Amino acid sequence: MEALELLKKLTTLDGVSGEEKPVRDFILSHIKDYVDDYKIDNMGNLIAFKKGTGNSGLRIMLDAHMDEVGLMVTHINSDGLLKFQTIGGIEARVLVGKRVRVGEKGIPGVIGFKPIHLQESSERNGSVNKKKLTIDIGAKDREQAEEKVSVGDYVTFAYDPVDFGDNKLMAKALDNRVGCAALMELLKGRYEWDVYGCFTVQEEVGLKGAKTASYQVMPHMALILEGTTCYDVPDTQEQGMSTRCGKGPALTVMDRSVIADRDLVRFIASTAEQHNIPYQYKQTISGGTNAGRIQVNGTGVKVAVMAVPCRYIHTPVSVMDKSDFNHMIALARKVLETLPKSDAAKRCDQLVQPPAISLFADKGGKTYV
Amino acid sequence: MFDLIKTLAQTFGPSGCEKKVADTITGLLKGKVDEIRTDAMGNLICVKKGTGKKIILAAHMDEIGIIVSYIDDKGFLRFSNVGGLPPLIILGQRVVFENGTVGVIWYEENIDNVKNTKLEKMFIDIGAKSRAEAEKLVKVGDMAVFVGDTIEQNGRIISKALDDRIGCAILVQLALNAPKTDNEIYYVFTTQEEVGLRGAKTAAFGIMPDMALAIDVCDMGDMPGCKPMAVSLGEGPTVKIKDRSVIAHPEVKDALIKAATKKKIPYQLEVMLEGGTDAGSIHITAGGIPSGGVSIPTRFIHDAAEMVDMKDVENAVKLLAEFVKA
Numbered sequence: 001m002e003a004l005e006l007l008k009k010l011t012t013l014d015g016v017s018g019e020e021k022p023v024r025d026f027i028l029s030h031i032k033d034y035v036d037d038y039k040i041d042n043m044g045n046l047i048a049f050k051k052g053t054g055n056s057g058l059r060i061m062l063d064a065h066m067d068e069v070g071l072m073v074t075h076i077n078s079d080g081l082l083k084f085q086t087i088g089g090i091e092a093r094v095l096v097g098k099r100v101r102v103g104e105k106g107i108p109g110v111i112g113f114k115p116i117h118l119q120e121s122s123e124r125n126g127s128v129n130k131k132k133l134t135i136d137i138g139a140k141d142r143e144q145a146e147e148k149v150s151v152g153d154y155v156t157f158a159y160d161p162v163d164f165g166d167n168k169l170m171a172k173a174l175d176n177r178v179g180c181a182a183l184m185e186l187l188k189g190r191y192e193w194d195v196y197g198c199f200t201v202q203e204e205v206g207l208k209g210a211k212t213a214s215y216q217v218m219p220h221m222a223l224i225l226e227g228t229t230c231y232d233v234p235d236t237q238e239q240g241m242s243t244r245c246g247k248g249p250a251l252t253v254m255d256r257s258v259i260a261d262r263d264l265v266r267f268i269a270s271t272a273e274q275h276n277i278p279y280q281y282k283q284t285i286s287g288g289t290n291a292g293r294i295q296v297n298g299t300g301v302k303v304a305v306m307a308v309p310c311r312y313i314h315t316p317v318s319v320m321d322k323s324d325f326n327h328m329i330a331l332a333r334k335v336l337e338t339l340p341k342s343d344a345a346k347r348c349d350q351l352v353q354p355p356a357i358s359l360f361a362d363k364g365g366k367t368y369v
Numbered sequence: 370m371f372d373l374i375k376t377l378a379q380t381f382g383p384s385g386c387e388k389k390v391a392d393t394i395t396g397l398l399k400g401k402v403d404e405i406r407t408d409a410m411g412n413l414i415c416v417k418k419g420t421g422k423k424i425i426l427a428a429h430m431d432e433i434g435i436i437v438s439y440i441d442d443k444g445f446l447r448f449s450n451v452g453g454l455p456p457l458i459i460l461g462q463r464v465v466f467e468n469g470t471v472g473v474i475w476y477e478e479n480i481d482n483v484k485n486t487k488l489e490k491m492f493i494d495i496g497a498k499s500r501a502e503a504e505k506l507v508k509v510g511d512m513a514v515f516v517g518d519t520i521e522q523n524g525r526i527i528s529k530a531l532d533d534r535i536g537c538a539i540l541v542q543l544a545l546n547a548p549k550t551d552n553e554i555y556y557v558f559t560t561q562e563e564v565g566l567r568g569a570k571t572a573a574f575g576i577m578p579d580m581a582l583a584i585d586v587c588d589m590g591d592m593p594g595c596k597p598m599a600v601s602l603g604e605g606p607t608v609k610i611k612d613r614s615v616i617a618h619p620e621v622k623d624a625l626i627k628a629a630t631k632k633k634i635p636y637q638l639e640v641m642l643e644g645g646t647d648a649g650s651i652h653i654t655a656g657g658i659p660s661g662g663v664s665i666p667t668r669f670i671h672d673a674a675e676m677v678d679m680k681d682v683e684n685a686v687k688l689l690a691e692f693v694k695a
Contacts, residue, residue, distance in 0.1 A: 220409065221409075238439065238441065239438065239439035239441065239447040239489075240489065253436065253509075253510035254385065254436055254449075254451065254510075257565075259384055259385030259451075259561060259564060260385075261409075262385065262386065265510075281509050281510055283438045283439050283509065284438060284449070285436065285438070285449040292565075295410065295567065296410070296567050296570040296571055296650075297571075298571065298574055298575075299408050299409065299571050299574055299575040300408040300409035300410035300411075300412070300568075300571030300572075300575075301409055302409050348409070350407070351406075351407055351408050351409050352406055352407070352408035352409070352414070352575045
């Protein structure tokens with residue numbers, strides 16, 4: 001399957017933090033034919049191994065988180081409506097009137113709101129109180145609702161991907177199925193270094209999966225593939241736009257979680273320039289990524305973040321430019337091919353080395369496949 | 370020791386760009402310790418070999434600063450903070466980039482409430498007349514630090530970046546004095562403390578010490594109208610009881626007090642309500658590492674002119690020299 005088709009399929013799957021299995025199963029069913037080994041750890045991370053052609057012993061970790069933001073049912077009212085909590089950063093205003101799927105069976109529902117005719121004038125202004133919102137699954141009472149859903153069920157947005165406009169794609173969960181699809185594509189190649197492709201869990205609730213994944217891999221370097229904020233619409237002043245759609249993958253210099261390795265960021269930027277691949281720097285320092293966790297793993301990891309700008313992330317539907325996605329894959333591939341010969345890699349040898357690992361049979365560990 | 374402090378304080382090194390500080394310290398300690406190494410986070414680890422306990426003494430090399438996020442048509446720079454920057458006190462300050470370019474921080478004057486001005490409404494003027502001219506000097510992602518001389522006056526030091534070059538200076542001086550001990554001493558100069566105690570974490574993991582101390586600055590309570598705190602300038606270095614990131618291990622705290630008492634070195638007990646130190650990430654590394662801290666009481670922390678008392682600095686060196694024999 002082409003990378004873009006993979007991406008579209010991935011955005012139709014549900015994987016709210018803590019329940020990434022549907023996404024993981026899909027990814028695994030595709031990559032198991034072309035990776036050398038893989039394992040699923042106790043947190044649910046999928047770690048795939050692609051042996052390198054060289055013998056430097058250097059390990060690079062590629063990270064893409066599988067989880068998306070969503071909701072969880074916390075209570076079923078006597079009238080059959082569902083109370084819920086948000087999982088990951090979602091604002092109440094974007095929830096109003098949206099279609100959702102509830103639980104493993106994907107029961108259809110809608111987050112209802114009082115129509116304008118019935119609102120007091122004071123209700124028409126101001127913010128939305130998340131606590132007052134409910135999910136309507138059409139049940140007539142609690143008993144009927146309980147036949148279909150239960151407290152603790154995950155809820156995801158029910159929007160299918162649509163190609164539209166000027167090479168754009170709208171879909172749910174582009175953060176971070178773009179990273180997953182790109183990583184699946186990158187794992188098809190074979191590179192000089194040992195590559196550990198980590199599809200991680202629970203990023204949206206505190207960068208959790210990356211912590212255990214990186215502890216097992218003990219990488220020397222890591223590249224984090226992401227979907228990031230983008231708000232290049234006219235009412236934003238230029239300096240407030242974090243990234244711009246269609247201007248290439250965005251490199252992070254610094255955000256709330258990490259200051260990226262300067263050597264590595266420079267190398268990626270110069271690789272892009274050399275091969276005429278467009279790129280941009282993310283202009284705001286808001287948000288965090290798995291890079292923050294991975295960088296401080298073990299004796300330290302040189303990290304960089306590459307992201308597809310996605311408008312309206314953490315809402316039911318986000319928008320990306322397909323060229324940014326393709327350019328991210330192209331740039332990451334070039335980086336993987338040329339990094340081992342770079343000065344940044346040479347300097348890596350002189351640093352305190354991470355401990356040896358035995359994650360896969362090839363390194364003295366168990367066989368998983 | 371003033372010259373050492375001045376050299377270190379004037380070296381450029383915001384979080385993530387500590388290399389120049391590391392190079393300076395390497396130059397000072399080469400041949401004076403048994404081993405010098407670096408890890409992927411950029412931490413500089415200087416080892417004095419021994420057969421006894423492994424002790425980390427950590428001071429962070431990074432200072433607070435700003436990072437350029439956007440350059441406009443007229444050559445003005447927009448920026449964000451690197452580490453904790455109180456918006457009000459940075460107005461009118463000079464900043465300097467790694468290549469020596471100097472800029473002045475100012476704000477959009479059409480806003481009503483200057484006190485609550487956010488960084489987004491501020492800019493840096495580097496005297497460039499256009500984006501093209503500015504881009505010759507500065508790129509998006511470049512960092513800058515405060516300009517601020519290092520001077521000594523009435524036994525006190527005023528300078529930028531005393532947080533935490535003063536800690537670095539204390540450790541360099543201590544390493545040069547080379548106290549006699551069987552213990553293995555790790556003089557660790559860490560990175561990225563100001564953005565979340567990050568470097569210390571990987572340094573500690575690579576060493577797995579028996580004990581660790583963070584040497585940093587702390588607040589004081591002897592200034593007009595400041596928050597109450599039982600710490601004053603010139604009354605001795607502090608023995609950390611707790612800060613926001615760590616509760617000092619009782620054995621470490623007691624060993625420090627014992628060392629101070631034995632050598633008749635004045636000390637103060639530190640309960641700091643705000644701010645954390647590298648001890649915060651070291652003490653929860655791997656299976657846990659008994660950690661504590663020694664701090665230098667400091668006024669105007671994170672300002673372009675921080676102030677410490679030279680006596681506290683000298684006493685800190687003496688206190689640590691006795692502590693590492695424990």
